[in-house]
Amino acid sequence: MFINCYNCNNIKVNVENATLSDIYQKNPRQNSILGWFIQNSKVTFNNIRILNSGGKNTAVLYTSDYSVVHISNLEIDTFISETPSEMFIYSFENKNEGIVLDLERIELNNIISQGVLFTVYNGKVHLSNSKIKNAHVCHKENTCKSIKDDNYIVEQIGISVLNSKSELLITNTIFENIYGESGFVSSIEDYITINNSLFLNCEFSNGLFKINRERLGIYTINYTNFTNIISESGSIIHIENLDEASPTIVTINNSNFVNIKANRYGGILYSLSKHINDRVSFNDCNFKGSKASIGNILYVIDKDSEPYISNMDDLKKIKGNIATNPTKIKLNYILDTIELYSGDKLPDNIACKSYYFIYNLFIIKYM
Template sequence: MKSLLNIKWNKLFYNILFIIVWNLFLNLINAKKITVNNESELINSFSYANNNSINELIININDTTFELLDDIIINNSIEKLYIIGKSKEQSILKFNNIKNGMIFTNSLYEINQEIKFVNLTITGHLELYSIVNVIFEDVEINGNVLFDKSNKYLWSSGDYNYNIEYFEKNLNVTITMTRITYTSLSDTPTYCLNLFGNVILKDSKFYGHSLCTYAIIDYNGEDTNNLSISNSYFNGMYENECIKIYNAKNTNINSSIFENGTSNVYGGGAMLLYNSAFDIKNCTFRNFYTPYYGGIFYIYYPKSFLVDGINVYNTTAMYGGSLLYVYSLWDNERDINLLNVNLYGAGLLDQPVPYGGLIATIDGYINLNMLNFYGEDLYEGNGYGLFLMQYKTNIELKRVFGPNMGSIIAYSIENSNNSNFHITNGAFIDFYQDLSNPASIAIASAVIMALEEINILFKNTITIENSHFENNSGINGAIFFIDHVSEDFDNDIIINNSLFESNHAENFGGVIYTPNKFNVTKSNSRISFNNCEFRNNTAKKGDISFSFTKSDSPYFTNIEELIKMGSIVSNPTHIKLLSESYDSIEMLSGETLLNEINFVIMDDYDNIINTDPIEKVDDIFFFKVEFNDTYNAKLVCQSGYYCDIGTCSIPSLKGHPGNYDLIIKLQTFGNYKMFNDSVITIDLKIKECNNSFLYQDIENVGIKSWYSHLSCF
């Protein structure tokens, strides 16, 4: 018992000793500790600070809700200020008018300055001017927060000349927020949470609100400071973008979640980055939208940009770049690196992306490098494709996998500086390009590439290597649609060691469609498929390739094999009489020619073209039959005919003596381009009848019996 009493006595002794030492320490550093239980005591505690010269003030907030009517202004230079509550749930500072709050107007510019908020809730706004170090721990904030190094007068007057003292002392300003919950209630729409200096945000939650127009966080690093975010959660509440970052020396974001953001100004549904270095890893983004550019990232003049390990669900930027938009016209090229990115859902099924690429719009001198990209359910309608490249843009994709997409991969405009597009180890599966608008065919009707007027719009080298294209579909050219190439085209489209499997075009070109004349003066094709494998690709015509003529076709290392399979087809180039027909015919006047005249429509590889079922008028080849001498010869019956499936036939003839050219001429070309060699001329000689016959105008066409006369049955 005595031993137990001694233990209790020793413990009490040390507690008393600690209190004595602590109070002596507080007195030594000129500190004041105040416990407040109501609004009046809280206001008096700050008044005490304003009216007394102290180095340190500790304000303990009891478990009470403080209903506050007016601003609390702290204008004394307190070196250390601690406002400490019991917990966020118990200690609450509530300003009844959201326009009111706590305003710190004249803090010290000293390296050991510290303002700290712990274990409480603040509803109202916070303004901290000329600050150096601020710490929030286990705090809930409902309202706008403004940090600025200038003093109150400079901010209010609109004079943004920064405080000279701040620069002279070269202070390392730090703002730290740990385990905070922030909701951006604000009466000032231009900012919600305004930050500068070296900012550390960790284990915290941030929510947008309709009262705040722009981003939840607005950060300016002044080219010398860093922003760090980890293990945090951002929810724009479909009202705000999450973060705007200006002039950050370094930005590091790790293991955080961003949801439900929108930007109705400029773009960047999740983030807008200006003149900043940026590094983000292991983060998730869900449900972002902007009517402008950059569904997730809007990047303007980047210093550097690295994404590694992000998952993105449901993002749309109506102008383009549902994942990112990048703009930079600095002379030195900047690298945009995206590693291990998964994109699930972008774009709208029934609405095109009119001005940019669905995934990325790259505008300027940029190297975009993507490694291990997976995308599915991507829909860009009749727009510009997954990537839009402008100026000197280099794009390299490695280990890309994309099922369930409805888009082309790349479209390029104004590239006069020899840009590059490179895909390595890509896998593109279940793409579908829906082209209901014929006007869009020339620019957007292939899964991978749509090029128009390459000499003006696309002066790039495109390289695709070791990639896999499976089960993709489109109207024309399930993988490539290349509309025009002009004479000064001097770049290559190269596909090496790739597999094309089960791709389908509803009309022409199961893999590639090149429907127009390539005015390329070089003897070799600039589009080449080297050591590629093709399995079960289909189209109405040209299971692998459909070109304007043989000379306009891409190069295939196994071209002869593919031709024998009938997989390489061109636009029709000529019409040809069948072997059982004749190019010279003799018959007696009045005699019926027993054999029909048959011809077929053929391409440059001698494939018969008109073999498809006729489903509508536009599918039909119409042709006309006429004579070289229309004065002395005439068809009594109709002169216009159309081709049946497979062959085109002219019915048997009757006629009167004479030598004629029977001319067969195509008038329409069905779904194909017009071609020159579309006329056949047959020598027709009609001999005199036996003298026992009488010449008569049997058909009553008004031609006298002694004139030459033909009729068709």
């Protein structure tokens, strides 16, 4: 570890123009390459390079206990931890009102091992003017070799995990070739704000933003571009379930969605909740080239559960953009029972109507 202040109190650290290369730390406990700071530390790093490094249970930075860390002009190229580990961690049992981790002009490339990039407990993190590229590519190639542990969230989430009234502000940052089960997850009273950023060529099996009863949060996204994002269902927003009183709100303003693809349902949004119509909104957004097997733009429970989209009427004019989950099969009672024996043929006049896409009717007949 470059600097260890586990038992320090009220220290000040200022490091400039340092290169750490070919460092490997093998520790049965959680450790970090750059530093470990607690108890009111005030830390500044500027012009730092970390090359071809890693270890076991190894993060880049751990900070806690009212410590404040500012990092600018940080380059990390080729990093691996044998056991999935967060890269940047802030963890404290009490709420810290100010920014506890300020990351400006950082470049992360070739993050080989699994492990979420940012974990925040009771703190505010600001990431700006940065680029993160080629992280967790093993998810795409199914070649992940990290030693498994019991922390599914750390292992499978690609970008950030927030807990306990935390905040993450991302400004003018590029995320390219990032992979994982999901990109962002948060809990109740967590805030994620993304401004003027780009998500490019990323793949998350359960969506960039994953939301359910346990993973809630407030998401605000402004002037951000999403291009070539792939998932199984809901490549941008994946909602599994929400209670009527769930406090989750997702607001996306003035953003562009280009070539978004879901292998199954809902190219941009997939939801199995009846309670998103007043919780999810797209305002003045553009949609181009989105594809899914069912619901190129949206897949929702029913028409009453659609999110608000300012140009929804235009989207509905294109067949296949909006889809709902089938809700029932209604028989006409003319024929209650059909009996078939070996060698028999299906009786005539059997028909089925399936209202699968909103305003589009599919008819299957055997006459």
